[in-house]
Amino acid sequence: MIQLKLGFIGVGGIASGRHIPAFSKIEGVELAGVYDVNENRAKEVADQFAIPFVAKEAAELFKRVDAVIICTPNKFHHEMSVAALEAGVHVFCEKPMAITDAACEDMVNAAEKAKRVLQVGYHYRFKKESQAAKRLIASGGIGDPLVVRVEAMRRRKVPGWGVFTNKSLQGGGCLMDYGCHLLDLALWLLDFPEIESVHGQTYEMVSRDPDQVNQWGLYDATTIDVEDHATAYIKFKNGATMLFETSWAANVPEDKETLSISGTQGGVNVFPYAVNHASQGMMTTTVADWISGESDEGLAQARHFVAACTSGTELIVKPNEARLVSSIIEQIYKQSK
Numbered sequence: 461m462i463q464l465k466l467g468f469i470g471v472g473g474i475a476s477g478r479h480i481p482a483f484s485k486i487e488g489v490e491l492a493g494v495y496d497v498n499e500n501r502a503k504e505v506a507d508q509f510a511i512p513f514v515a516k517e518a519a520e521l522f523k524r525v526d527a528v529i530i531c532t533p534n535k536f537h538h539e540m541s542v543a544a545l546e547a548g549v550h551v552f553c554e555k556p557m558a559i560t561d562a563a564c565e566d567m568v569n570a571a572e573k574a575k576r577v578l579q580v581g582y583h584y585r586f587k588k589e590s591q592a593a594k595r596l597i598a599s600g601g602i603g604d605p606l607v608v609r610v611e612a613m614r615r616r617k618v619p620g621w622g623v624f625t626n627k628s629l630q631g632g633g634c635l636m637d638y639g640c641h642l643l644d645l646a647l648w649l650l651d652f653p654e655i656e657s658v659h660g661q662t663y664e665m666v667s668r669d670p671d672q673v674n675q676w677g678l679y680d681a682t683t684i685d686v687e688d689h690a691t692a693y694i695k696f697k698n699g700a701t702m703l704f705e706t707s708w709a710a711n712v713p714e715d716k717e718t719l720s721i722s723g724t725q726g727g728v729n730v731f732p733y734a735v736n737h738a739s740q741g742m743m744t745t746t747v748a749d750w751i752s753g754e755s756d757e758g759l760a761q762a763r764h765f766v767a768a769c770t771s772g773t774e775l776i777v778k779p780n781e782a783r784l785v786s787s788i789i790e791q792i793y794k795q796s797k
């Protein structure tokens with residue numbers, strides 16, 4: 461029995477590579493329609509996945525579906541989400557939630573007013589390692605978190621496709637694209653403690669080097685207008701601090717994706733998962749041989765959205781939490797002017 465009719469808005473890389481395949485595996489879901497400003501692309505994707513309806517405008521889609529998956533460039537997340545929610549349609553919106561805090565606030569209010577689901581695509585929270593770390597910290601396994609270190613580092617991986625290097629469409633570069641995932645995950649693991657201060661700085665010199673070396677295709681170094689590297693130091697009112705760094709292009713020896721939390725009683729490294737303790741004259745590191753849960757975090761995220769829409773399951777990624785991530789990014793940008 462069909463329980464949820466879905467529409468897809470903006471059917472580029474992430475919609476066709478992750479979301480449409482994931483939702484098509486879920487029982488009770490009908491892939492009902494697509495909309496993209498590029499009508500040829502919309503038709504192509506509709507054919508590829510046997511989706512019966514190609515809308516000429518988003519409003520047409522809202523009339524036929526219960527929920528939409530919004531995968532447009534970041535600039536349009538706000539207007540599309542609000543329009544869908546006002547039409548009574550649940551929304552899954554890709555990350556980052558929006559470009560400004562004010563736009564995020566609008567989205568939160570629209571969801572509350574319409575009493576509809578608004579989930580943001582922070583799929584790192586659905587990784588098995590993240591879920592395990594959440595359980596560990598919640599059960600007191602590391603005591604009180606003190607110092608968080610986040611490195612979401614790519615040595616030379618500026619996306620050479622799409623509009624990722626266009627500030628007016630995306631709002632920013634590596635922070636909006638990559639760093640936001642790890643920032644969101646760290647805040648969630650800490651249980652979103654109140655923030656005392658954010659200090660940050662962005663950089664853009666390395667990607668402008670005319671001697672372009674890039675592993676993810678070529679981009680136009682004369683038009684790129686987003687940051688390729690950012691750092692931040694976040695202080696929480698409970699005394700904990702976060703050292704954060706993200707890049708698309710940096711003169712470092714290798715790519716690195718780490719999130720570690722040192723607490724009063726122990727520490728956890730999320731990728732790869734390991735728990736550190738020191739007691740009884742020993743320093744120990746425990747690694748996981750196997751972690752339970754869904755290996756495909758995109759599918760886990762999609763199932764969770766369907767459950768929230770059809771059964772009112774409490775959201776793992778709450779709208780106000782996604783808003784806070786965008787607000788921190790906005791603060792880093794403001795300080796970097």
Ligand SMILES: NC(=O)c1ccc[n+]([C@@H]2O[C@H](COP(=O)([O-])OP(=O)(O)OC[C@H]3O[C@@H](n4cnc5c(N)ncnc54)[C@H](O)[C@@H]3O)[C@@H](O)[C@H]2O)c1
Nearest residue numbers: 470471472473474496497498531532533534536554555622
């Ligand atoms: N969660 C993740 O790890 C992840 C990974 C990649 C992208 N994303 C996010 O997904 C979104 C899309 O990224 P992508 O890589 O699929 O980009 P893309 O460029 O491949 O696709 C975007 C699509 O949106 C369409 N579009 C543009 N403006 C539109 C509008 N106003 N209305 C309808 N359609 C419109 C384009 O024609 C294109 O087909 C971005 O917000 C990005 O941050 C998330």
